[in-house]
Amino acid sequence: MSNSNFLWEIILRELKSTVDPHVFDTWFSGASIDNVDFMKKSIVITSKEALISQFIQGAYDQKLKEILKKNTGFDFNIDYTSLDTDIPLITSHVVDEKPAAENLIRQNFLQGDKPSGAQHFYQKQTFPLEDYKHPVPNKNIIASKKNPTLNKNYTFENFVVGEGNAFTHNIAWNVAVSPGGIYNPLFIYGGVGLGKTHLLHAIGNEMEANFPDFKIECISSEKFLNEFLASIKPMKDKNNYTNADEDFRRKYRDVDALLIDDIQFLSGKTETQNAFFHTFNELQMNQKQIVLISDRSPSQLNDLEDRLVTRFSQGITADITPPDFETRMAIIKFKCEQFDIKLDEETLTYISSNVSSNIRELEGVLKRIKFTATSKHEQPSLSIAEEILKSAKTSPRKNISPDNIINVCADFYKIKVDDILSSSRKKEVVQVRNIAIYLCRELTTLSFPSIGDCFNKDHTSILYSFNKIAKLSKDENPEIFEDIEVIKERLGKI
DSSP: OOHHHHHHHHHHHHHHHHSOHHHHHHHTTTOEEEEEETTTTEEEEEESSHHHHHHHHHHHHHHHHHHHHHHHSOOOEEEEEESOTTSOOOOOOOOOSSBSSSSOOOOOOOOTTOTTOGGGTOOOOOOOGGGSBOOOOOOSOOBOSSSTTSBTTOOSTTOOOOTTTHHHHHHHHHHHHSTTSSSOSEEEEEOTTSSHHHHHHHHHHHHHHHOTTOOEEEEEHHHHHHHHHHHHHHHHOGGGOOSHHHHHHHHHHSOSEEEEEOGGGGTTOHHHHHHHHHHHHHHHHTTOEEEEEESSOGGGOTTSOHHHHHHHHSSEEEEEOOOOHHHHHHHHHHHHHHHTOOOOHHHHHHHHHHOOSOHHHHHHHHHHHHHHHHHTTOOOOHHHHHHHHHHHHHSOOOOOOHHHHHHHHHHHHTOOHHHHTSOOOOHHHHHHHHHHHHHHHHHSOOOHHHHHHHHTOOHHHHHHHHHHHHTSOTTTOHHHHHHHHHHHHHHHTO
């Protein structure tokens, strides 16, 4: 057996014991070591496709080096190539100004049971943050004149890069400078408040800068849904027929790039999914760039047609994970400059150590510090930060469970929990049951089948109940939505 084959067998054996079998088969079964140079301490790993090579390099480079070090005693340098050499590997978006954080990223913030699912794909990696520029805040919200759906405040230049988002940041940059290529569609997913929407607009803004003639639509899935429903309404009214349907199709198919936020909200909306499916196909066939944002990976999108899920996965999928300590420090410094707040290093460290979930929470804490300091006619300080965070800790927001929702709904409407969970078809019971199911879908991460288990109903019945509330008009049913808001408020106090 050659040195190349011998080393590769060692690597595969160790990877197989630690990596998810599906991930292993997808990314490593078609790769091999092409060349080994023990004198120069270098090896070349070759894959069939550039996409595979760039994934292995971005996600497993450090892991592979650790395996090689463990088994050979040498620190190898690894080069990555592919057989389709005409397609370039992802290039890093780097700039040479002030660093976004002062140290190497050392913490791997995402562990096995975190919600974004990246634990199935990424291993801990270390990279120099000095390659990344300190972002420059823009305090004015500006829309693009040519592409008004783009927010000009969201750019790559003011996006804080850390370990949890570096891989996705680089892919996004490559899509922006070379749209419609093999990274099409780009599917970005992750938890709330981690910068997904920022990256979406940054892609659009960079595209506009590189391709001034591009027509770019950057919208939410809710807007796509509403415009689709508006377009088909005249078709159902033969006395008031217009070309709204054709106008809708042309609006979203005659673009150079379609960027959609919160694509998960198309779940369960069959007609809209069908419209999006045909839009997606036409854009991809014409090599127009598609970027989709979601709070979960394609495989976790319940009640979405399989034909859409497979298309979402056929380009490149990347996630954003919660920021580690160093990244949070960089974000806080950036936000302080943006909000014109002066905090010393001790206070910055205290906030970064005690707020770890997402960027929006960090923003909220800083705004409260500024407001409290202004109200007291004092300078922002550590004592104010401690006061605010201590208050937040004494009344933490608990995870809302289906049982919480069912109990609060039963108490609010003065009916028994057993009635909600029964098969009763009494109008007043059915309405409360539908509201409880709707809130379970809105306020938890449970899928429709999982919610069905809580209510002793099958998936189809749960979907039907959810849609009975979701499809109601707030203008025509204000009492129901007022009730829902009160119930949400009560749930927040649990």
